Amino acid sequence: MKPINVGLLGLGTVGGGTLTVLRRNAKEITRRAGRDIVVKMAAVRDLEKARKIAGNDLEITTDAMAVVNNPDIDIVVELIGGCTLAKDLVLQAIANGKHVVTANKALLAVHGNEIFQAAQDKGVMVAFEAAVAGGIPIIKALREGLTANRIEWIAGIINGTTNFILTEMRDKGLAFDTVLAEAQRLGYAEADPTFDIEGVDAAHKLSIMAAIGFGIPMQFDKAYTEGISKLTKDDIVYAEQLGYRIKLLGIAKRTDKGIELRVHPTLIPAKRLIANVEGVMNAVLVKGDAVGATMFYGRGAGAEPTASAVVADLVDVTRMLTSDPEHRVPHLAFQPDALSDAPILPIDEVRTSYYLRLKAFDKPGVLADVTRILADLGISIDAMIQKEPSEGEEQADVILLTHETVEKFINQAIAKIEALSSISGKVTRIRLEELGSN
Numbered sequence: 001m002k003p004i005n006v007g008l009l010g011l012g013t014v015g016g017g018t019l020t021v022l023r024r025n026a027k028e029i030t031r032r033a034g035r036d037i038v039v040k041m042a043a044v045r046d047l048e049k050a051r052k053i054a055g056n057d058l059e060i061t062t063d064a065m066a067v068v069n070n071p072d073i074d075i076v077v078e079l080i081g082g083c084t085l086a087k088d089l090v091l092q093a094i095a096n097g098k099h100v101v102t103a104n105k106a107l108l109a110v111h112g113n114e115i116f117q118a119a120q121d122k123g124v125m126v127a128f129e130a131a132v133a134g135g136i137p138i139i140k141a142l143r144e145g146l147t148a149n150r151i152e153w154i155a156g157i158i159n160g161t162t163n164f165i166l167t168e169m170r171d172k173g174l175a176f177d178t179v180l181a182e183a184q185r186l187g188y189a190e191a192d193p194t195f196d197i198e199g200v201d202a203a204h205k206l207s208i209m210a211a212i213g214f215g216i217p218m219q220f221d222k223a224y225t226e227g228i229s230k231l232t233k234d235d236i237v238y239a240e241q242l243g244y245r246i247k248l249l250g251i252a253k254r255t256d257k258g259i260e261l262r263v264h265p266t267l268i269p270a271k272r273l274i275a276n277v278e279g280v281m282n283a284v285l286v287k288g289d290a291v292g293a294t295m296f297y298g299r300g301a302g303a304e305p306t307a308s309a310v311v312a313d314l315v316d317v318t319r320m321l322t323s324d325p326e327h328r329v330p331h332l333a334f335q336p337d338a339l340s341d342a343p344i345l346p347i348d349e350v351r352t353s354y355y356l357r358l359k360a361f362d363k364p365g366v367l368a369d370v371t372r373i374l375a376d377l378g379i380s381i382d383a384m385i386q387k388e389p390s391e392g393e394e395q396a397d398v399i400l401l402t403h404e405t406v407e408k409f410i411n412q413a414i415a416k417i418e419a420l421s422s423i424s425g426k427v428t429r430i431r432l433e434e435l436g437s438n
Helices: 013-024 026-033 047-054 064-068 085-095 105-122 138-145 160-172 176-186 200-214 233-241 303-320 366-376 407-418
Strands: 004-009 037-043 059-061 075-078 099-102 151-157 244-254 259-269 281-288 292-299 351-361 381-386 395-402 423-432
Touching (some): 013 026, 026 037, 037 303, 064 085, 075 085, 075 303, 085 099, 099 105, 138 151, 160 176, 160 244, 200 244, 233 244, 233 351, 351 407, 366 407, 407 423
Parallel strands (some): 004 075
Antiparallel strands (some): 151 244, 151 281, 351 423
């Protein structure tokens, strides 16, 4: 049977890993796919560097559109990143009747609705397992493995850079800036780490998972995003004393009012498996009504873990090439004409529990004033730590954990607490999720 010819757009870390895995495991992949999958052409920026990676038996060009327009290419693999050139190349590949595999989470989160519609109209596939959590097969699990379930919520550690930083801050008692510099030195963080540390990368991935889990369009622009740059080592220590760990979580939750779509630092009970995911590792919890809570764990980045997902997509597309487009697995798991119009809830309407840290002057009646404010807004306290003032200090840290409430009420409470003459400075607020099976 005629081999499937692949064109790679990009031969960097993931592209090189994809080529390596395809060549090393060629016999095994052919046995699974039913025919050979061969990289026929690659577009690169640096021809000399690419030749060292690819050898002399691969056609290499600096013109990415030449790969997309090559009539001999069956599947285009987009690994260049970004949302401008990558979008043009992917849409041109689709227009040419070629299937697409991509690891580009930003492209799909921002332009996925347009891309999937174009693919639907043309009868081609867009596969994107590598776009979320590297080598962890979470997209396939949501689209196929859990298809019998009504997904209730998804919660994931889906950015390895921030998880490394939070792990180091907790284990070594270091400040955020110190650990960020170390992450950059080790290559875990970019020179400009904004997308990672401010939660944008995680929000891209969460938007994709939420679309598949709940059968809604991509809505990255409505995701609430908050990063870890303002977290202090004190909060990490206090959380630990209360039996919690702080992780940057992407959370998508189905409620009666709509879909919660949010990325932010979160307290998780230390006994939960996901709270013990350390370093650069990723993990995603999915709660289905039939299966309960399931966890998917592994490397969320790197050459071969991500290449594992890219090659799995190539095999999937190869297997389904001859199937009727109407009977393939839909891009977003649900039939395109059956997507839900459930609204994305604004963060003010989100319901969860909270960690509050405030600096209070050491005098009578302070806590009574704080608890009265909370009680007037229907917010009950679950736990509290009151620290002694440091020597020479007039203020002490007070840490409160609340039961579940609506965010707008906690915001009102914080404003009133900060207005008290007995409170110094701003109140620190971190959301808390139990992530139990109930």
